[in-house]
Amino acid sequence: MMDWDKLRIFHAVADAGSLTAAGDRLHLSQSAVSRQIRSLEESLNTTLFHRHARGLILTEQGELLFDATKSMNKRLEAASARIRDSEEEVFGDLKVTTTFGFGLLWLAPRLATLYEKYPDLRIDLMLEERVLDLPMREADVAIRMKEPSQADLIRKRLMSVHMRLYATSDYLKGRPEITTMEDLRAHRLVCQNVTSPQVSASTALTHELLSYDLPSLLFVNNYFGVLQAVLNNLGIGILPDYVVEDFPHLVRVLPEVESAEVPVFLAYPEELRQSKRIAVFRDFVQDEIIAHRNSIRKSAAE
Numbered sequence: 001m002m003d004w005d006k007l008r009i010f011h012a013v014a015d016a017g018s019l020t021a022a023g024d025r026l027h028l029s030q031s032a033v034s035r036q037i038r039s040l041e042e043s044l045n046t047t048l049f050h051r052h053a054r055g056l057i058l059t060e061q062g063e064l065l066f067d068a069t070k071s072m073n074k075r076l077e078a079a080s081a082r083i084r085d086s087e088e089e090v091f092g093d094l095k096v097t098t099t100f101g102f103g104l105l106w107l108a109p110r111l112a113t114l115y116e117k118y119p120d121l122r123i124d125l126m127l128e129e130r131v132l133d134l135p136m137r138e139a140d141v142a143i144r145m146k147e148p149s150q151a152d153l154i155r156k157r158l159m160s161v162h163m164r165l166y167a168t169s170d171y172l173k174g175r176p177e178i179t180t181m182e183d184l185r186a187h188r189l190v191c192q193n194v195t196s197p198q199v200s201a202s203t204a205l206t207h208e209l210l211s212y213d214l215p216s217l218l219f220v221n222n223y224f225g226v227l228q229a230v231l232n233n234l235g236i237g238i239l240p241d242y243v244v245e246d247f248p249h250l251v252r253v254l255p256e257v258e259s260a261e262v263p264v265f266l267a268y269p270e271e272l273r274q275s276k277r278i279a280v281f282r283d284f285v286q287d288e289i290i291a292h293r294n295s296i297r298k299s300a301a302e
Helices: 004-016 019-026 030-044 060-084 100-117 181-186 200-210 223-231 276-301
Strands: 049-052 055-058 092-098 121-127 141-144 153-161 163-168 188-191 216-219 236-240 250-258 262-269
Touching (some): 004 019, 004 030, 004 060, 019 030, 092 100, 092 276, 100 121, 100 223, 100 236, 153 276, 163 200, 163 223, 188 200, 200 236
Antiparallel strands (some): 141 262, 163 236
């Protein structure tokens, strides 16, 4: 059976790439770290590191063991997070991942409400189109524009989004009227490139609009950039419908044109089911979505 303490030291050395740096991190001397690594190599009857003047490089066997200790480390962090969650207080780190568009345009502007209630939270907001691995603790909670496929996740559908066409009244003023898709040829379309990572519903709408052979285009690789271009009167943008709540002066162009429905899901690992931080974040997002829906209904009624 492998010694837990030796594995902890091996992980630190593999992560740091040197005995000295690992020793500093673990508050051990370089010689003590070196002895433990040699002892672990002897017990496994293998070499874990290639040693050279510039530091240490993992052997193939070392890479295998490092993969295992990384997985163990993430599991231990998850257990530690669950243990630290108090029934009375909400504090500590919460790693949240979502897309650039949703994170910048919807989530980030609303986080002040959460911090007002729980000032001791430390949120690490990771905006990525790449789907992070929640069971491996790359993030604690995710908001995604499709239902997560990973097993061992608790998931909740939050809302639906449609991609639509928007412009400012200043941009539209004095320019040719738009009543059909063909009329877009007299305007500039601002959108994500169809090769950019994005939900398929948005890609399908963009493909359809580009089929009209529009002469003037501006591609931006996230919706925050598309919005900034639209707000600065560069053209007609393909944007998620939730932006109109925070930018009510945007004008919808061709109201009959929109993407298929894009479902928005919140997900987190089964092992964090009892986490107080996850619970307050989930409740905050749900409350904000209810307020968002009520605001849209009120605007529609007016």
